[in-house]
Amino acid sequence: MRALVLLAFVDLDPELAALGSLGGFFVLRTGVPRRGALPDLAHAYTAAPSDGPEDVYRDPLTFRVRKVARSLHAPEARVAASIAHQGLAARLWSVALGCAVLYGRVPDLDPGRLSWDPDGSAPEDLWLDEVRALPVDALDAVVREAHLVPLTTALASRHGVSERLLWGNAGSALAGAVRMIGHWARTEGRADVAERARGLAAGLFAHPDLSGTLDPTTGRRRSCCLYYRLPGGGVCGDCCFDRPPGRD
Known part of the structure; x- marks a missing residue:
């Protein structure tokens, strides 16, 4: 007979200090950003696209895509948009999961209360103004509905990257967060935590936006993030390709 595992939970603390043990992608800064006011993600998702001089406040999302394009020498805007999308998706899933x-519990990550530094380095620099606890069953609404839906729409419409590809990014990012939690759980002897992460992720993958983004047997994507198109870029560990397309 299988033993019953009891999970010992604690209340969300004002600094979400427990996340630090999971690694940098999981850390969420709270309070007022040290460098001063930053744009919030609600504005980033809805700001009118700007073709003028780069402005981190006027059009944060385009600013980020251009920064990624320059730093990685991306040959196309859609490649930089895909990589920028995956970075944000990974951070949001990691924090919430x-x-x-x-x-x-999960923190209320309302986009209007979550500040973002588009000029920062990876992983994405996020600041939550105040920690407010929500039940675990709000996990899908907190990340997919509140963030990934408007983020995907904005990047697809602005930069010509397919929504199917972007939802593949989101699925890959979620699976990556589960793997990182699993690694921590093995190190700490917390099999209960790994099991809970897998169970919650399974529920999230049931939504039509994420269902079918990964092969259920191999865990490999059914789309490609376009990383191979960067100079010197190859295929990711979960890529749908065995080798970069067009190369022997």
Whole structure:
């Protein structure tokens, strides 16, 4: 008979300190950003696209895509848009899922309360103004609905990258967060945490936006993030390709 595992949860603390043990992608800064006011993600998703001089406040999303394009020498805007999207998706899933498995609650990550530094380095620099606890069953609404839906729409319409590809990014990012939690759980002897992460992710993958983005047997994507198109870029560990297309 299988033993019953009891999960010991604690209340969300004002600094979400427990996330630090999971790694940099899981950390969420709270309070007022040290460098001063930053644009919030609600503005980033809805700001009118700007073709003029780069302005981190007027059009944060385009600013980020251009920064990624320059730093990685991306040959096309859609390649930089895909990589920028995956970076944000990975951060959002990691924060929310990390809280869900360690605290038994998720923080309210309303885009209007979550500041972002588009000029920062990876992983994405995010600041939450105040920690407010929500039940775990809000996990999908907190990340996919509140963030990934408007982010995907904005990047697809502005930069010509397919929504199917972007939802593949989101699925890959979620699976990556589960793997990182699993690695931590093995190191710490917390099989209960790994099991909970897998269970929550399974529920998230049931939504039509994410269902079918990964092969259920191999865990490999059914789309490509376009990383191979960067100079010197190859294929990712979960890529649908065995080798970069067009190369022997």
